[in-house]
Amino acid sequence: MARDSNALAADAAGNALDGDATQIRKKRRRAARPVAAATAAKVSATSDTAARVADTNQCEHDGGVGSASADANDGVPPEPFYHRIGQLTRTLHDALRELGYDRDLAHVKEHLPDARDRLSYIARVTGEAAEKVLNAVDRARNVQQGLSAQAGGLHKRWQAVAAFAHGAADRATPAGRTLVAETCAFFSGVGGQADATNTILTDIMMAQDFHDLTGQVIRRVVTLATTMEEQLVRLLIDSTPPEQRKKVDGAIIEPSLNGPVVNGESRSEVVSNQSQVDDLLATLGF
Amino acid sequence: MAEPRFLIVDDFSTMRRIVRNLLKEIGFSNAEEAEDGAVALSMLKGSKFDFVVSDINMPNMNGFELLNNIKSDDNLKAIPVLMVTAEAKKEDIVLAAKSGAAGYIVKPFTKATLEEKVQKIMQKVAA
Numbered sequence: 001m002a003r004d005s006n007a008l009a010a011d012a013a014g015n016a017l018d019g020d021a022t023q024i025r026k027k028r029r030r031a032a033r034p035v036a037a038a039t040a041a042k043v044s045a046t047s048d049t050a051a052r053v054a055d056t057n058q059c060e061h062d063g064g065v066g067s068a069s070a071d072a073n074d075g076v077p078p079e080p081f082y083h084r085i086g087q088l089t090r091t092l093h094d095a096l097r098e099l100g101y102d103r104d105l106a107h108v109k110e111h112l113p114d115a116r117d118r119l120s121y122i123a124r125v126t127g128e129a130a131e132k133v134l135n136a137v138d139r140a141r142n143v144q145q146g147l148s149a150q151a152g153g154l155h156k157r158w159q160a161v162a163a164f165a166h167g168a169a170d171r172a173t174p175a176g177r178t179l180v181a182e183t184c185a186f187f188s189g190v191g192g193q194a195d196a197t198n199t200i201l202t203d204i205m206m207a208q209d210f211h212d213l214t215g216q217v218i219r220r221v222v223t224l225a226t227t228m229e230e231q232l233v234r235l236l237i238d239s240t241p242p243e244q245r246k247k248v249d250g251a252i253i254e255p256s257l258n259g260p261v262v263n264g265e266s267r268s269e270v271v272s273n274q275s276q277v278d279d280l281l282a283t284l285g286f
Numbered sequence: 287m288a289e290p291r292f293l294i295v296d297d298f299s300t301m302r303r304i305v306r307n308l309l310k311e312i313g314f315s316n317a318e319e320a321e322d323g324a325v326a327l328s329m330l331k332g333s334k335f336d337f338v339v340s341d342i343n344m345p346n347m348n349g350f351e352l353l354n355n356i357k358s359d360d361n362l363k364a365i366p367v368l369m370v371t372a373e374a375k376k377e378d379i380v381l382a383a384k385s386g387a388a389g390y391i392v393k394p395f396t397k398a399t400l401e402e403k404v405q406k407i408m409q410k411v412a413a
Contacts, residue, residue, distance in 0.1 A: 130300045138307075202397060205307055209394050212298040216343060216372055270374045274399050277379055277390050284383045 093238045106236060112229040116222050123218045130211035137205045144194040144201070151190030158184045290336035290408070292317040295326040295352065296370075297344040301393075305339055305370065305400070312401040323347025327355050330362055337404070342371040342378065350378075350385060357386040366407045370395070 162180045165172040172180075271277050292309055294317055296302045302319045309317050318335070320326035324347040326340065338356065342349035349369055356362045366388035371378075374392050382390050388410070389403045 127298075127300060131303075134300065134303050134307075202308075202311065205304055206394070206397065208300055209304055212296070212301040213372055213393060215298060271376060271379065271392065274392055274395060277374075277392055280376060280379050281383055281390060284380060 090238075093235065108232060112225050112232070116225045116229075119218050119222050119225070123215050127211050127215065130208040133208050134205060137201045140201055141198060144197050148191045148194035151187045151194075155184060155187035155190075158187055289316045290314060291334065292337045292339060293320060293326055293329060293335045294318070295320045295323060295338065295340040295344070295349070297321050297341065301341065301370075308397050308400050309339075309404070311397060312404065314404070323349060323352030323355070326352055330356065330365070331359075335365060337407070338365055338367045339370055340367055342369060342373045342382075350381065353382065353385050353387055366411055368403055368407060370400070 158180065162177075162184050165177045165180045271280060292314055294302050294305045294309075296305070296319075299319075299321070302321075306317050306319065309315070314337075318329065320329055322344040323340070326338070327347065329335070330338070338352075340349045340352055347355075349371060353367050353369070356365060356367060363386075367386070368389040368391065369382050369387045370391045370393065372393045379390050388407045391399055391403055
């Protein structure tokens with residue numbers, strides 16, 4: 001019989017704590033050997049902090065959250081859950097700083113703008129490419145229109161030649177009459193071919209909407225990266241000694257996660273094509 | 287009868303060009319462009335337009351805000367607004383319909399879809 005998820009989660013938390021404790025013990029042993037008393041003091045603080053993390057987690061493990069849930073089930077008011085999360089976060093911040101992980105966070109934070117810039121670069125370059133294609137489509141359309149107009153004019157003139165050749169069989173060779181007929185047919189068909197080319201050009205033009213669609217997805221990812229960066233900055237601020245906090249820039253950017261729906265087919269709250277939009281609007285009387 | 291004047295509102299210039307070219311192909315070559323709702327509203331208040339084709343997700347003023355501004359202005363509320371957007375959420379479509387949008391097209395769309403919606407709205411306005 002499978003164990004319940006709480007028990008598995010508790011085990012996982014216990015294992016993680018065991019792992020953390022081992023790491024901390026190793027670090028402590030390494031630091032405690034011949035180093036200066038200051039280092040030893042720091043390690044001691046680290047150990048204390050880790051112990052606080054362990055205590056807090058152990059509290060959760062022993063039924064802190066679980067008992068809150070159980071209390072709620074019993075109709076007893078729940079414990080101040082968010083306050084405890086806040087305490088846990090504070091302890092984690094302290095541990096990060098004392099273990100030196102704040103430098104790792106800073107490293108990750110430094111790379112996020114780079115990732116964001118790369119995505120913005122992709123959006124910009126693909127946008128420029130789409131614009132180039134649209135410019136080329138416009139030029140090709142103009143060429144096609146000119147070709148079609150010229151062919152129409154020549155067709156009329158060659159029809160007159162064809163009529164003359166037909167009425168003056170003695171002055172036109174069979175090969176000449178055939179050539180006139182084929183030339184007329186060619187000029188007659190140019191207009192239709194130009195229209196067909198225009199349809200293809202329209203398809204090429206429509207395909208450039210990828211820039212709008214992918215651009216919005218990229219914008220969404222960039223916003224996510226910005227939000228993550230913001231959270232990391234906050235974490236860094238919280239784990240930075242007060243006297244150094246002025247150095248950390250904590251600009252806040254409001255997230256806006258709008259944009260095209262990805263994997264819409266598997267979601268019930270979105271529509272995946274125009275006919276579904278029309279059906280929905282029809283149900284609303286539009 | 288004068289040719290109807292369109293206002294195409296989208297923050298992506300590529301999309302504005304596509305819609306503009308499509309409108310031209312289906313017989314409407316009189317069109318202006320705006321990159322967001324705020325610019326569009328300013329243009330609408332400063333000059334006469336007969337039809338608005340608007341995206342939803344835009345900076346400064348989004349498509350819903352633009353739609354609400356148009357429908358709450360006595361001088362503008364008669365202008366039909368066709369939403370052309372990548373937003374495919376049902377709640378957005380319902381909101382657009384309830385806010386007074388004349389139609390809703392999801393991207394990517396075809397020339398035939400745009401033509402059908404524009405003609406249908408034009409006929410409704412003329413009736």
